[in-house]
Amino acid sequence: MLDKPAEPAPFRLTSLAHGGGCGCKLAPSVLRELLSEQPLAGPFERLLVGTETGDDAAVWQLDDDTCLIATTDFFMPMVDDPFEFGRIAATNAISDVYAMGGKPLLALAILGMPLGKLEPAMVREILKGGASIAAEAGIPIAGGHSIDSPEPIYGLAVIGTARPETIRKNSTARAGDTLILTKPLGVGIYSAAFKKEALSPAGYAEMIGSMTTLNKIGTELGKDAEVHAVTDVTGFGILGHGLEVARGAGLALEIDANALPLLSEAETLAQKGFITGASHRNWASYGEAVHLPEGLPEHRRHLFTDPQTSGGLLVAVAPNAAARVLDQIRAAGYPRAAIVGRVVEGTPSVTVRA
Numbered sequence: 001m002l003d004k005p006a007e008p009a010p011f012r013l014t015s016l017a018h019g020g021g022c023g024c025k026l027a028p029s030v031l032r033e034l035l036s037e038q039p040l041a042g043p044f045e046r047l048l049v050g051t052e053t054g055d056d057a058a059v060w061q062l063d064d065d066t067c068l069i070a071t072t073d074f075f076m077p078m079v080d081d082p083f084e085f086g087r088i089a090a091t092n093a094i095s096d097v098y099a100m101g102g103k104p105l106l107a108l109a110i111l112g113m114p115l116g117k118l119e120p121a122m123v124r125e126i127l128k129g130g131a132s133i134a135a136e137a138g139i140p141i142a143g144g145h146s147i148d149s150p151e152p153i154y155g156l157a158v159i160g161t162a163r164p165e166t167i168r169k170n171s172t173a174r175a176g177d178t179l180i181l182t183k184p185l186g187v188g189i190y191s192a193a194f195k196k197e198a199l200s201p202a203g204y205a206e207m208i209g210s211m212t213t214l215n216k217i218g219t220e221l222g223k224d225a226e227v228h229a230v231t232d233v234t235g236f237g238i239l240g241h242g243l244e245v246a247r248g249a250g251l252a253l254e255i256d257a258n259a260l261p262l263l264s265e266a267e268t269l270a271q272k273g274f275i276t277g278a279s280h281r282n283w284a285s286y287g288e289a290v291h292l293p294e295g296l297p298e299h300r301r302h303l304f305t306d307p308q309t310s311g312g313l314l315v316a317v318a319p320n321a322a323a324r325v326l327d328q329i330r331a332a333g334y335p336r337a338a339i340v341g342r343v344v345e346g347t348p349s350v351t352v353r354a
Contacts, residue, residue, distance in 0.1 A: 013085060013122070014195060017076035017151045048164070049100070053171040053248040056099040056232055057160075067162050071096035074110045074155020078191045078309060079208070082122045086129020088211045089154045092234070092310035094137050097160035098215040099232040099313055101168035101222020104137050104160040109144030112153035126154050137214055166222035170231035170241075171248025173316035177228055177343040179253065180326055182217065182334045183210055183312025185238060185303060186266025193265075193274040203265045210263065211310040217332045218313055226321035233311035237282050238340075239290050239304045241314060242350045245343075246289075252346030255304075256353050257293070261336040262303065270299040270306075278307040293354035304352060316343055 048067060049059035057071035073093035077085040090107070097104045109130060113123050134141050134156075141156070190207040193199040199207070221227045229249070233241045238260065246253045282305040292301060312334070317325045322339060329337040341353075 013077045013080045013082060013152065048167060049169060053169065054244050055170050055248075056096040057102075059100060059162075059167055061164055065163060067102070067164050067167055069097050069100050069102040069160035069162060070157070072110065072155065072157040074153055075309070076151050076153055079194065082125035083129040084208055084212070086126040086131075086154060087133050088208075088310055090130035090133035090156055091212050091214055093156035093158050094133070094139075095215045095218075095232045095310060097158050098218030099168075099230050100160070100162065101166045101218060101230065102160035102162035103219050104139045104158055106139050106142045107134055107156040107158045109141050109146075110153070110155045110157060111144060111146040112149030112151070113146070114150055114152060115148045118152060126152075130154065130156065133212065133214070137216070162222060168218075168222050168227060168230040169248070170229055170245050173229040173245050173249040173251060173343045174318075175251055175343055175345050176319055177316040178319045178322035178339055179242075179255070179341040179343065180315040180317060180322065180329065180337060181233065181238070181261060181312050181340045182215070182315070182329055182337045183213070183233075183308075184261035184263045184266075184336045185233075185306055185308060185311070186263035186269075187211060187308045187311065188276045188279060188306040189266050189269050189274050189302070190263060191309070192276050193269045196274065198269070198272075198274065200265065203263070206263055206265075213310075213333070215313050217329055217334060220328070220332070221313070221315060221325070224317075224321070224325065226318040227315060227325065228318065229316040231314050233308050233314050235278060235307040235309075236286075237279070237305040237307055238314070239350050239352075240282050240286055243286050243289055243348070245314065245316065246348040246350060249343070250348060252344050252348060253341060253350045254344055254353055255341040255350060257296075257300065257304070258354070259338055259340045260303070261338045266303060266306075267299070270302050275302050276307055279305045282307065289349045291349060291351040293352060296352070296354070312337070
């Protein structure tokens with residue numbers, strides 16, 4: 001009897017990309033170097049937020065009652081299911097509007113696909129996934145642009161609105177503020193394990209669930225006068241985005257390592273070496289401004305530099321309101337939200353407490 005031919009290996013969307021998700025972002029140090037000689041936005045009095053503090057989106061004040069929020073975000077796939085890739089990319093892009101305290105209005109698609117390598121049906125699934133999340137956010141994808149590119153790329157440019165008093169920057173934290181993180185960390189670690197087929201089915205479901213949860217709570221947080229600053233935690237990890245908050249405010253952050261919420265398998269997988277290249281690049285970029293506990297295991301450091309795709313919001317809130325705001329966040333659908341540190345006087349830096 002002739003041997004049955006071996007089944008061909010299933011096609012993996014991630015095989016077409018050298019990186020995936022927010023792990024594709026340029027390292028913070030590289031980005032600073034590239035932008036160092038760029039002119040500031042100029043004397044535009046209606047530009048409330050530009051490039052000065054590395055905030056999540058640009059903000060332009062249209063009139064006394066309305067601000068326009070504009071952002072764009074796109075990346076290569078970190079999962080093989082094209083529909084889920086579309087959902088993740090769209091959730092991540094829309095998050096920047098929520099992080100500013102705004103409400104999304106509409107989006108435009110950004111699409112780059114390697115012609116001849118992907119079936120049109122797969123590309124349609126990516127677009128369907130993005131549209132499904134946009135519908136969940138209550139907005140249309142009203143157009144966009146597409147190109148033939150060596151690797152698959154998808155994302156959105158998103159426009160939102162807010163009242164001027166509800167805009168929340170990453171640079172307006174105050175000394176004494178309590179820090180709240182709305183989603184658990186570990187997405188990059190899970191992604192590294194997934195690429196090596198070492199992520200459990202339960203872990204995969206947990207990763208997808210986290211990355212496709214919209215940060216809608218940001219709109220409500222912007223209405224709370226006790227919430228002073230908000231940013232979303234993405235490719236630079238909790239330490240990198242925390243450092244942006246510290247530098248913007250001219251203050252220091254203290255993070256409680258044991259209070260940080262983690263995806264259920266994140267620490268175990270990090271101990272086994274499932275680390276992204278972006279985690280190493282992140283530490284090389286800003287490690288000089290971070291103080292770690294003596295003797296901290298290296299795998300734990302990678303939990304703090306792990307790039308998050310469609311991560312949670314880091315919220316600086318007046319300490320007297322922290323418990324109330326935390327309860328509000330959890331009740332809105334973020335059960336793993338936790339108080340993770342505080343803002344203190346000091347040279348801009350992040351100190352991790354064991």
